[in-house]
Amino acid sequence: MWEIYALAFLMIAGSIVAVHTRYLLSAVISLAVVGLSLCVTFLYLQAPDCAITQVVVEVIALIILIRAAGVEKDLLEIKGKREAFAATATFIFIIVFAIFAFAALTHLPKFGYPVMKVSSEYISRGLEETGAANLVTSVLLDYRAYDTLGEATVLFTAILGAIVVLREIGRKEK
């Protein structure tokens, strides 16, 4: 159990560094620290599927983000004018939001004891009903396959969108 807490604090630290560091490249790398600790956390939370997907996605995301950061020659972050008022307002808003959220989150079931209204059926009958030994796959591709169709379509859309946005000429000459 303590490993999960330790990793959670590591993730918080990593994300604070990623937000506040001046160098874009270090920010990208701290972001990768967050992502990889999330991957290890998934392993401790008994979610190997998520861990595998997270690690491959993290690598691709890291490469893509470094490519984007590499466009700028000097990797320094731009120092905008400090808008003290906006920063304070945001901060106060976030604190109010956080207090409200923390009060609300106590109403959730305790960590480690989920409700599992639907999932208990997946667990008890998943193998015989779908034939897949990996219950996550049986949920993903049989019980909720429609979601996965949507997911594949999201990926298709985003890739098509990226190709469209990156094409050289948008409008034909008149």
Add this chain to the structure above:
Amino acid sequence: MSPYRARKEGMTNIVKTISKFVVPPIILFGIYMVLHGHLTPGGGFPGGVIMASGFILLILSFGKEVTLKKLKVSTASILESTGALIFLCLAILGIPAGGWFFVNFLSKGYPLKIISAGIIPLANIGIGIKVMGGVFAVFFTLVVFRISAKR
């Protein structure tokens, strides 16, 4: 010296030599992961990304020209559409075969064997092809664009 290594494009010889040995196992591992998605952790999406990352390693180490000889962007884009169509066809075939959209209409087979679970492995293959093509195409586009933007 092999013609690929003699090119100036890409990284140093050490990287090129190592990636020559590493890329085939990476792609093979991706295929393994796609095919065993219903038995072990993994599945179509991570397997497809792993296959694509093999090609991405090729781009990074050998440069884009060599990679284009192995897998063209237009081919990747066609693969992407084809994979998506395979998955959609499996979904629609459920209507004539089982009466509902997305019915698992094939026999379930013996559990814990590689040929089991009806359409799930087929769907995984479709997703794997699609993801490989898509991730490769988008990465290639990003790389190529960056070079032409510097001009």
Add this chain to the structure above:
Amino acid sequence: MIFFLSFVIFLIGLYCVVIKKNLLKIVMGIVIMEYAVNFFLVSLGYRKDGVAPIVTEGVKEAKFVDPLPQAMVLTAIVISIATLAFIVAMCIRIYQRYHTFDVTEIRKLKG
């Protein structure tokens, strides 16, 4: 407690998106928020002393953790990488047009 920690990460991401002036920092804020939500969802499904929901020859009646949030998170991860690829493509394109990542200088639209 774990839920609170994931919410803290979420708030850090939100702060980053709202305050920062660099396009890539904004993108990173969104990515951090997505990490936080994924963490939250998986921790919702964790059972004390549970094992991963994969049936093998030996364990058929084990105490499995909840598979549904894991399936949701797999979908959410794919969506986040898709969004990231698209958003980075936009960033590069904007850089090509404006030669900067500074939000305060990207102001061709009025109002």
Add this chain to the structure above:
Amino acid sequence: MNIIPLFIGIPLGAAFVLVLLGKAKEVVSDVLINVVTLLLAIFSLVLIVFLKDNGVFVYTMGRWFPPKGINLVVDGLSLLMLVVINWIAFFVTLYSVSYMKRFTAKARFYSLFCLMIAGMNGVVLTGDFFNLFVFLEIASIASYALVAFGVEAEELEAAFKYMVMSSIASVLVLFSIGLLYGLTGSLNMADIGSIIQGKKNLLLSFSLVLFLAGFGLKAAIIPFHAWLPDAHPSAPAPISAMLSGVLIKALGIYTITRIFFNVYGMTIQLTWVFMILGIISMVGGGILALQQKDFKRLLAYSSISQIGYIMLGLGCGNYWGMLGALFHLFNHATFKALLFLNSGAVEYSTGTRKLEEMGGLSKVMPVTGATSTIGSLSISGIPPFNGFWSKLFIIIGLVQAGRFTLAILTVLVSVLTLAYYLKVQRFAFFGTLKKKWTEVKEVPSIMCVSMIILAVICIGAGIFFYPLMKVILEPAVVVLQEGTKYSSLILGG
């Protein structure tokens, strides 16, 4: 009822095929997309006939009955949205056959367009929270790419702003879905509705706030509106018509309505929230629109104002208010699509969007001028056009609910609407024709056709509002009035 999944299957298949067709001749993709959207539009009419006897259809995906699997639900409200989405999409594709000739990569444009339609149809049809999120993302990502389609600097900037705001909204929605799952252990809307019925705790109100913020961002209700006035004008005109006419309603208003009315159940406090948001959007959007000098930007602000009307009507909580709101939703889709297509036609012929540079254009562009006059009159609520009836119903609803000041305010905002549309008419279409526009020609006939049909719908819906009301609006109002009985209807049948 095997035609229900086809609302998603056909556009998805068309999108995948269109990318494969990228190298083929343009005519092939033109014909394919128009056939697809026409087919969907006809299917939506077929559904009206089927639904007349049954009231509600539930389609279970893959034979897994809810809450185990995902179900699609078609009831009056979904049907209304389906009709609006698919018919407007058909007119817009007809229009873009000529309009999009100015752009490159037309097949990819159509493919993204199909994906957007599929996403919206999915959102409207689904009965499952997580599925709602997935299709929300499809529609949103396709719309970001379409806003940036011209890849000019302003378009990219607007699309980036839209994308950041909308991504935050998506994450908020996903978080809220997670909260609900943690509390109930289910993802089905009807199932969750039956579990949380009558319960009240802080967690539920927190998730409600997150939903309101998330979907409010998608609907551009005023505290969350910052992206809309940039994104909608920057897009190509057919996309502006689609975004303003349909997308903000399918992703924003419909989802808010479904979740608040059918899953959580409306309370007095929630009606107040709806009304306050509605008034702010209505008045604020109207005042901001009055100051605009850009044709499409004015239309975008006017969209915010009209969304305010819809929210206000929904907040009334009585029959006439809700009927007015839904009727206004239908009407706004038609006339705002028409007006955006007009602005696109003006831009196509003259190349400008600034109102001061235009003038007297109705002499050289008679069809555009006449249809835009019809659109302007009906959006400002002049009888006998359709906008009049929906605004009248909303006002009746407000009076019945005892809010006389609000009713007067609504009338005043209507006058404001008339003022800024008269400004459009005076600057752009009437007055003396400037010298540089004497050579301007009317747009190609296929664009005229779609504008004319939309204008005819505006008049027709005004004159024959009663049969329209009986056939597709009343079933939708019934869904709202049933409230949380929704869950027992779905799970029982």
